[in-house]
Structure formats: structure tokens, C-alpha cells
Amino acid sequence: MKYFTKFDSKAVADLLIEKALFYKTNSRVDLNKGSGKRIGCIFLNPSLRTRASTQIAALNLGMEPIVMNMDKEGWALEMKEGAVMNKGTVEHIKDAAAVLGSYFDILAIRAFPSLTNKQEDIEDFIFNQFVKYSGVPVISLESAIRHPLQSLADMITIQEQWKGTKKPKVVLTWAPHIKAIPHAVANSFTEWALGCGHELTITHPQDYHLDPQFTKGAKIELDQHKALEDADFVYVKNWSGFNDYGKIVTTDSAWMLTEKHLKHAKNAKVMHCLPVRRNLELSDEILDGKRSIIQQQAENRIYAAQAVISQILG
Amino acid sequence: MKYFTKFDSKAVADLLIEKALFYKTNSRVDLNKGSGKRIGCIFLNPSLRTRASTQIAALNLGMEPIVMNMDKEGWALEMKEGAVMNKGTVEHIKDAAAVLGSYFDILAIRAFPSLTNKQEDIEDFIFNQFVKYSGVPVISLESAIRHPLQSLADMITIQEQWKGTKKPKVVLTWAPHIKAIPHAVANSFTEWALGCGHELTITHPQDYHLDPQFTKGAKIELDQHKALEDADFVYVKNWSGFNDYGKIVTTDSAWMLTEKHLKHAKNAKVMHCLPVRRNLELSDEILDGKRSIIQQQAENRIYAAQAVISQILG
Amino acid sequence: MKYFTKFDSKAVADLLIEKALFYKTNSRVDLNKGSGKRIGCIFLNPSLRTRASTQIAALNLGMEPIVMNMDKEGWALEMKEGAVMNKGTVEHIKDAAAVLGSYFDILAIRAFPSLTNKQEDIEDFIFNQFVKYSGVPVISLESAIRHPLQSLADMITIQEQWKGTKKPKVVLTWAPHIKAIPHAVANSFTEWALGCGHELTITHPQDYHLDPQFTKGAKIELDQHKALEDADFVYVKNWSGFNDYGKIVTTDSAWMLTEKHLKHAKNAKVMHCLPVRRNLELSDEILDGKRSIIQQQAENRIYAAQAVISQILG
Numbered sequence: 001m002k003y004f005t006k007f008d009s010k011a012v013a014d015l016l017i018e019k020a021l022f023y024k025t026n027s028r029v030d031l032n033k034g035s036g037k038r039i040g041c042i043f044l045n046p047s048l049r050t051r052a053s054t055q056i057a058a059l060n061l062g063m064e065p066i067v068m069n070m071d072k073e074g075w076a077l078e079m080k081e082g083a084v085m086n087k088g089t090v091e092h093i094k095d096a097a098a099v100l101g102s103y104f105d106i107l108a109i110r111a112f113p114s115l116t117n118k119q120e121d122i123e124d125f126i127f128n129q130f131v132k133y134s135g136v137p138v139i140s141l142e143s144a145i146r147h148p149l150q151s152l153a154d155m156i157t158i159q160e161q162w163k164g165t166k167k168p169k170v171v172l173t174w175a176p177h178i179k180a181i182p183h184a185v186a187n188s189f190t191e192w193a194l195g196c197g198h199e200l201t202i203t204h205p206q207d208y209h210l211d212p213q214f215t216k217g218a219k220i221e222l223d224q225h226k227a228l229e230d231a232d233f234v235y236v237k238n239w240s241g242f243n244d245y246g247k248i249v250t251t252d253s254a255w256m257l258t259e260k261h262l263k264h265a266k267n268a269k270v271m272h273c274l275p276v277r278r279n280l281e282l283s284d285e286i287l288d289g290k291r292s293i294i295q296q297q298a299e300n301r302i303y304a305a306q307a308v309i310s311q312i313l314g
Numbered sequence: 315m316k317y318f319t320k321f322d323s324k325a326v327a328d329l330l331i332e333k334a335l336f337y338k339t340n341s342r343v344d345l346n347k348g349s350g351k352r353i354g355c356i357f358l359n360p361s362l363r364t365r366a367s368t369q370i371a372a373l374n375l376g377m378e379p380i381v382m383n384m385d386k387e388g389w390a391l392e393m394k395e396g397a398v399m400n401k402g403t404v405e406h407i408k409d410a411a412a413v414l415g416s417y418f419d420i421l422a423i424r425a426f427p428s429l430t431n432k433q434e435d436i437e438d439f440i441f442n443q444f445v446k447y448s449g450v451p452v453i454s455l456e457s458a459i460r461h462p463l464q465s466l467a468d469m470i471t472i473q474e475q476w477k478g479t480k481k482p483k484v485v486l487t488w489a490p491h492i493k494a495i496p497h498a499v500a501n502s503f504t505e506w507a508l509g510c511g512h513e514l515t516i517t518h519p520q521d522y523h524l525d526p527q528f529t530k531g532a533k534i535e536l537d538q539h540k541a542l543e544d545a546d547f548v549y550v551k552n553w554s555g556f557n558d559y560g561k562i563v564t565t566d567s568a569w570m571l572t573e574k575h576l577k578h579a580k581n582a583k584v585m586h587c588l589p590v591r592r593n594l595e596l597s598d599e600i601l602d603g604k605r606s607i608i609q610q611q612a613e614n615r616i617y618a619a620q621a622v623i624s625q626i627l628g
Numbered sequence: 629m630k631y632f633t634k635f636d637s638k639a640v641a642d643l644l645i646e647k648a649l650f651y652k653t654n655s656r657v658d659l660n661k662g663s664g665k666r667i668g669c670i671f672l673n674p675s676l677r678t679r680a681s682t683q684i685a686a687l688n689l690g691m692e693p694i695v696m697n698m699d700k701e702g703w704a705l706e707m708k709e710g711a712v713m714n715k716g717t718v719e720h721i722k723d724a725a726a727v728l729g730s731y732f733d734i735l736a737i738r739a740f741p742s743l744t745n746k747q748e749d750i751e752d753f754i755f756n757q758f759v760k761y762s763g764v765p766v767i768s769l770e771s772a773i774r775h776p777l778q779s780l781a782d783m784i785t786i787q788e789q790w791k792g793t794k795k796p797k798v799v800l801t802w803a804p805h806i807k808a809i810p811h812a813v814a815n816s817f818t819e820w821a822l823g824c825g826h827e828l829t830i831t832h833p834q835d836y837h838l839d840p841q842f843t844k845g846a847k848i849e850l851d852q853h854k855a856l857e858d859a860d861f862v863y864v865k866n867w868s869g870f871n872d873y874g875k876i877v878t879t880d881s882a883w884m885l886t887e888k889h890l891k892h893a894k895n896a897k898v899m900h901c902l903p904v905r906r907n908l909e910l911s912d913e914i915l916d917g918k919r920s921i922i923q924q925q926a927e928n929r930i931y932a933a934q935a936v937i938s939q940i941l942g
Binding site: 036038040064066068070072073074075078082083084085086087090091092094095096098099100102103 | 656671674675676677679680681683684687697700806902903904905906907908912915916922923926927930
């Protein structure tokens with residue numbers, strides 16, 4: 001494996017899930033695997049869990065992680081081919097990525113979308129420029145359209161939790177938010193849930209359809225209450241408009257997930273990628289109650305990253 | 315020991331002082347003690363000495379320190395229970411602290427006071443929310459009302475310096491400043507000096523009384539010159555008003571400590587926690603002269619932290 | 629060697645170049661050399677390559693690097709002796725440098741010039757205050773007037789590339805830029821190229837003369853085309869005015885290096901310290917073509933730093 005940027009296949013996902021669960025109880029067993037190797041973690045945007053869990057995963061494998069906050073400690077990067085750089089950008093991605101590629105054995109990169117330039121975001125332009133020019137293995141720490149480490153942690157968590165024999169019913173439900181939020185987590189969760197063979201229903205208000213390249217194969221049910229019936233896992237997430245790109249179409253608080261919404265889903269576990277806005281996306285009663293497996297998801301971020309890095313190390 | 319947030323007892327203080335002095339000459343002797351363990355150092359405010367000394371202490375014990383500048387690399391935390399998070403805060407302390415608790419063996423946290431909400435500051439609300447929700451051992455890197463690692467380093471320094479047989483006379487003197495400064499260092503120094511059995515005199519202008527819960531047992535002498543007579547150790551520190559909370563009542567330069575102030579304290583050593591504003595709090599002649607043991611205090615910050623982390627590791 | 633702040637002698641330069649080239653193929657051979665030792669990397673300004681390469685070099689020698697972004701995580705330093713600190717500066721360089729000296733075995737410092745106070749910049753005042761007060765070995769990560777780690781990497785790269793028997797013809801050519809850029813890289817390159825015995829020609833527009841203390845011994849040729857004839861290595865770099873200090877005298881795009889400029893320098897290799905502004909300083913055709921050895925220079929930054937740190941460790 002050279003790149004970890006999206007869902008590959010069920011076989012690879014199963015391997016990574018198994019590896020992650022092994023590391024969860026044997027975190028230091030491969031301490032020599034990455035010895036003398038370096039991972040560069042490059043953040044173009046803020047981060048808490050991703051920053052910490054990726055460093056921990058690397059340290060668990062004996063690697064040396066170095067974190068660079070490009071936006072704060074470095075400088076503005078130029079992304080366009082052929083640009084005449086006589087404005088605000090200080091260094092071209094071509095040059096920066098190539099240097100970083102010569103400094104590190106693996107690069108891990110976070111690059112959020114603009115939410116204003118739809119075409120560029122859909123092409124995952126910034127992230128792919130890093131991949132193109134770095135020349136070394138690259139791990140996505142969330143790109144414009146995907147957050148695969150989060151989704152892998154989500155799949156690990158579902159596997160840990162699900163003791164049934166039938167396929168679990170997984171529901172991805174839109175939640176209100178006051179800011180325009182990227183589609184990356186929703187897209188990736190959809191991609192991984194479907195790829196891993198889960199039965200997935202997506203529910204959201206009218207005009208919040210996700211990019212169809214991700215949702216193909218999922219059931220779309222715009223009636224939230226109907227969608228939630230008999231759910232085994234409910235993934236709560238806001239995203240901004242895709243058709244009306246990057247727009248907040250509604251903040252209708254009726255969509256905030258509460259216990260009342262789950263009265264016909266007695267055993268449903270509730271998931272969220274964090275950070276969560278309490279009592280806006282999800283009620284305190286759910287977050288602080290027994291349904292929540294959100295902390296478990298967050299902890300699994302370490303082992304998801306560790307499995308991926310280990311697989312890249314080979 | 316699970317928490318290091320304030321003075322506990324003379325017995326614990328003596329143990330930590332002894333341990334720190336041992337590490338000062340044997341810094342790497344316990345390099346295996348923290349092997350495979352991680353400390354997360356979370357800064358909600360700027361830091362130089364604390365940031366560096368805590369990392370060094372952890373490395374000396376073989377731990378992996380990870381520093382997170384929450385204000386810059388992360389995001390604004392919500393502190394209030396039950397808040398509807400539809401404003402500027404992005405993540406609730408409950409969720410963030412619990413995740414960090416699952417990522418680290420020990421958390422170390424810096425959280426300055428607001429100096430505007432007296433009740434919340436006195437309750438050390440933000441710091442205590444971290445403690446409450448993290449579930450792991452917590453070390454204070456300075457909270458709203460205490461700075462115990464500084465005070466432990468101060469006690470170590472006094473012990474190193476004091477060769478007398480009688481109890482040393484320790485004086486805490488207020489100094490002028492142009493900014494509203496927290497009470498944490500003054501409170502903690504008072505708490506530790508009294509707890510360690512030193513004879514403590516506090517001197518400050520009218521209307522600069524500290525919180526009586528800390529000063530109980532100390533002699534308050536508003537005449538600075540009288541207070542300084544025959545002092546063995548003079549701790550210089552500014553703080554803002556406590557009664558008139560967070561206010562600068564005076565910047566009277568007569569209170570700036572100079573050699574002249576110490577003419578009746580021939581052997582007095584001068585202490586300060588740093589950073590110090592030269593020629594505002596303290597004169598150059600003192601800072602650059604033989605009385606100053608300020609650099610020694612700063613160096614002892616490493617061994618104070620190392621003793622505390624070692625004690626928590628058990 | 630205690631300080632690495634400028635060119636010392638050809639003998640020292642040759643030793644460092646040889647050591648660096650050895651480490652380039654044996655990066656971990658001295659992993660025990662710095663064991664238990666710490667390097668503090670202090671940035672008063674942004675950095676990408678220098679930040680990463682210095683950390684990597686230290687890790688390759690088994691040292692523990694700790695990075696401090698003083699401007700962002702710390703606070704404003706006072707530099708003037710005797711200052712009454714009742715304004716914006718929070719800590720005097722005297723006190724901060726002395727503390728850092730007691731915390732680290734080696735300090736590495738980046739301190740850019742003001743470009744407004746010529747006298748202070750020429751004296752390398754800020755950098756030298758750190759050196760003066762820290763009491764430990766200091767490595768320059770670029771000061772107001774020199775960038776010796778860059779120049780050492782440049783010399784390593786020339787040595788790797790040059791297979792001729794005669795001395796190579798090295799040309800330093802000014803390039804256009806929209807910002808006022810420091811003289812450090814140009815000064816240092818001149819100092820090292822001359823010191824290492826290369827035949828150096830400097831070319832720039834009228835009114836862009838560098839400080840003569842650096843250029844003494846170099847050929848100054850204001851006709852860029854004539855200067856570039858038969859060049860073996862062309863170092864491209866912008867700098868602001870020295871006589872008219874810190875000013876942008878011209879941005880004449882005719883000075884941007886393109887293939888056309890090199891038609892009489894068939895084998896010339898092109899160098900730049902990065903970050904480079906594409907199509908302003910240098911054309912894409914050169915940067916993406918075979919002449920460019922810029923990535924090699926950047927990679928050599930690691931081994932330059934490793935050689936220097938190793939030499940200081942002794």
C-alpha cells in the first residue's frame with residue numbers, strides 16, 4: 001500500500017480493521033517496524049484528534065513524527081500550474097511537496113475544501129497536488145472530499161459493537177449546524193459503509209443530497225423518522241449543500257437527534273466523528289447516555305492510523 | 315499521586331523536593347520509568363519555560379510528550395454544562411477532555427483566568443472541567459488560581475540556597491506592572507511557603523490583598539520597607555486586584571524592587587518566576603547582581619516537573 | 629566547534645562538507661552520539677525546510693529536538709540593554725536566553741532582520757544577544773545577515789555536482805521579487821563560495837550592491853548576460869537594497885532567469901535556496917528542467933545540519 005486516501009476494497013478494509021483491533025490490545029508490538037523512519041504530518045487546517053492520534057500511532061510503531069502547521073509556521077502555498085507568483089503565495093506546492101517528500105518516508109496531509117470552488121474541491125485538487133509532487137506514500141488526514149482515517153475508525157467501531165448475525169442497519173443522518181461544513185466525513189462514511197457491505201440509509205432535508213458518486217448504492221430516505229426506524233447504528237453529521245454548493249439551506253432544529261427520534265430504534269448506537277456541537281447537532285441526553293459510542297470512535301482513531309502506517313511500512 | 319494541582323502536605327512536598335534534587339544530578343536515571351507512556355501538554359495560553367521544562371522532564375523519564383496549542387492548532391472549547399452550542403465554541407470540554415484522556419497516560423494543562431469572571435476563576439472552573447472529564451492523572455501547568463510547578467521549583471531553590479539553622483524569613487512583595495496579571499503565582503507561592511513551614515511576610519499596596527484562603531497564616535505588612543527588613547528571600551511578583559477583581563489599582567514605581575529597598579536585608583536573595591519586566595518590577599542591578607537566584611529557579615522547573623511526573627508514574 | 633554562525637575557514641568547511649556527504653549515505657551511523665542531549669530550535673520567524681531539516685538532523689544523531697515558535701507560542705522579547713519594560717515586550721532576551729541555555733545542550737536560532745534598522749541588522753544584534761546570553765553552543769538558523777546552514781548545503785551540492793578539474797565558475801544573480809527580502813542568503817553564499825575557493829561573479833541591477841564586507845574578492849558584473857556566460861553554477865536570489873536599505877529599487881522582469889538567459893551557459897546548473905516565487909524569480913522551464921539542482925540543495929540541508937550538530941557534539 002502506497003497511498004491511503006480512500007476506500008480501496010473490502011479485502012483491504014477487512015485487513016486494516018483486523019490489524020487495528022490487534023494493535024488496540026498490542027499497541028507496542030511493532031515498535032521496531034518504523035525505527036529510523038519519519039512521518040511528516042502537514043496541517044493546512046486546525047486539528048485535535050487527528051493531530052494527536054496520528055503522532056501516537058507513529059510513535060507506537062517507533063517512527064519519528066514531525067508536525068508542520070503550514071498555515072501558521074510555514075507560509076501560503078501556490079497550487080496552480082504555471083502561476084506567476086507575484087501575489088500572496090510564497091512557495092509552489094510542487095517545490096514544497098518535493099522537498100517534504102525527500103525529508104520523510106511517509107507524508108500525512110490535511111487539506112480542507114474551499115467550499116467555494118466546487119470543481120476544484122471535487123477534484124480534491126490541493127490534496128492531489130501534494131500526492132502528485134511528493135513522490136512518497138501519502139496518508140489523507142482529511143481532504144476536500146474524504147476523511148478515510150475517520151471512516152476506518154468508524155468501521156472498526158461498528159465491528160467491535162455489532163454482535164448480530166444479520167447485517168446491521170446503518171443510518172447516516174444530517175444534523176443542523178450554523179457553519180458551512182465540508183462533505184468529507186459524510187462522503188467517506190458512505191463510501192466505507194457501502195464498501196464494507198453494511199446496509200446504509202441516508203436521511204437529510206430536501207436539497208442536501210450528497211455527491212451521487214458516493215451515495216450510489218445507499219438508500220436515500222428524506223423522512224428522518226422513517227429512516228431511523230430499527231436502526232442499529234446512527235451516524236450524525238452535518239454537511240453543507242452540494243448542489244447549492246457550500247450553502248446552508250436550513251438549520252431546522254427538528255433534525256437535531258434526540259432520544260425522541262430514536263423511540264423506534266431501541267438498540268441504536270449513536271456515532272459522531274467529533275467535534276460535535278452539543279444541543280445543536282445532538283442532544284446532551286444522547287451524548288451522555290448509553291447509546292453513544294463516540295468516545296470509542298475517537299480512541300479507535302489511534303489504531304486506525306497505526307494499522308494504515310504499519311501497512312504502508314510493509 | 316493522581317493529581318498535581320495544589321499543595322498537598324509537607325510530607326509530599328518534602329518528598330518531591332528530595333526527588334527533584336536527586337534528579338538534578340541524575341536526570342536520566344529513570345529513563346525506563348515512563349517508557350511507552352505519553353504525556354499530553356495542553357496550552358490554552360502562551361508558554362516558554364513551562365512548555366520546554368515539562369517536555370524535558372518527560373523525556374528524561376523516557377515518556378513521549380505531545381504538545382497541543384489548543385487556542386492555535388485546535389479550536390475554542392465550550393465549558394458550560396448544557397450549553398446550546400450555536401455560537402463560537404466548536405467542541406465541549408467534556409468531549410475533548412475525555413478523548414485526550416483516552417489518548418494519554420497523563421495530561422498537563424495550562425488554563426489562565428479570565429480576570430473578569432471572579433467566581434468562575436476562584437472555582438478554577440476551566441481547569442477543573444479538564445480534571446473532571448479527562449479521567450487520567452492531571453498536572454497543572456498553571457490554572458486560574460495556582461501554579462504549583464512553579465512553587466515546587468521555588469521551594470527546591472530555597473532549600474538549595476538556605477544554609478541557616480533558623481527558619482528563613484521569606485517575603486512576597488508586590489511589584490508594579492502595566493498589565494492585569496493573574497494571582498496564580500502569588501497564591502501558590504503563599505500556599506507552598508506556608509505549607510513548607512517558612513515564615514512568610516506579604517507586602518503590597520493598600521487594596522491589593524490576595525484571596526484570604528491563601529494568605530491565612532502569613533503576616534501582612536503594608537509597609538514594604540518594614541516588610542523587607544532582614545529578609546532572607548524576597549519573592550517579587552505583580553498581581554492585579556482581588557477585591558476590585560482584575561483591576562490595576564496602582565502602578566506606583568516606588569514599589570519596584572531596587573538595591574535601595576534591600577539595604578536592611580544584606581543577605582536577601584531575590585526570586586521571580588519569570589518572565590520579568592526589567593526596570594518595572596525589578597531593577598537591572600538586582601537582576602544582574604549576586605542576589606538574584608532567578609535563573610536557578612527557572613532551571614529547577616525541569617526537576618520539579620520530573621519529580622511530579624515520576625511520582626505520578628508511581 | 630562551539631558556534632556555527634558564519635564561515636570559519638576552508639579547512640572547517642571541507643571537514644563539514646565531507647562529514648555531511650558521509651552522513652548522506654550513513655544517516656544513522658552516529659545515532660548514539662547525541663543520546664540524552666537536547667537541541668532547542670527557536671524560531672522568531674516562519675520556517676519550513678529549516679524547521680524540518682534541523683529536527684531530522686538532530687534525530688539522526690539521537691538528540692531530542694524541541695521546537696519553540698517564540699513569536700506565536702511565547703511572547704515578544706526585549707532586546708535593548710537597560711530598557712524600562714513598560715511597553716509591549718514581555719521578557720528580556722538576557723533572561724530568556726539564559727534560561728534556554730540552562731535547558732538545552734545546543735540552541736539553534738532563527739532571527740530575521742528588521743530591514744528598517746540598518747545598523748542593528750548589520751551588527752546582527754538580535755542573534756548576537758542570544759549568543760551572548762545563552763552560554764551554550766549556538767547554531768544560526770538564519771540571522772539578519774547570514775544563513776550559514778543554507779550555504780553549507782549549497783557548497784555540498786556544488787561539490788557533489790562538479791566533476792571538472794578547473795575551478796567552477798559560480799554566478800550569483802539577483803532576481804526580481806515583490807517583497808523586501810533580507811541579504812542573509814546572498815551574503816552567506818558569497819562568503820562561503822569565496823571561502824571555499826570558487827570563482828564567484830555577482831550580478832545585479834545598479835543600486836543593488838551588497839555589503840562590501842561580504843563581496844570583497846568577488847567579481848561584480850552589472851551586465852547580467854555577460855556575467856552568465858560560461859557559468860557552471862547560477863545561484864538565483866533576490867535581495868532588497870543595501871545602500872538604500874531594505875528598499876525595492878526595481879522589479880524589472882528582464883532579470884528573471886529563463887533558458888534564454890543561459891544560452892551561453894550550456895551546462896550551467898541552477899540553484900536557489902527556496903522558497904522560490906515561480907515565474908517571478910525563475911521560470912518554470914528552468915525549475916522543472918534538467919538544470920535545476922534545487923531539490924538536491926534542499927535535501928542537503930539535512931546533512932549540512934547533521935554535520936554541524938555532530939561537530940558541536942564533538
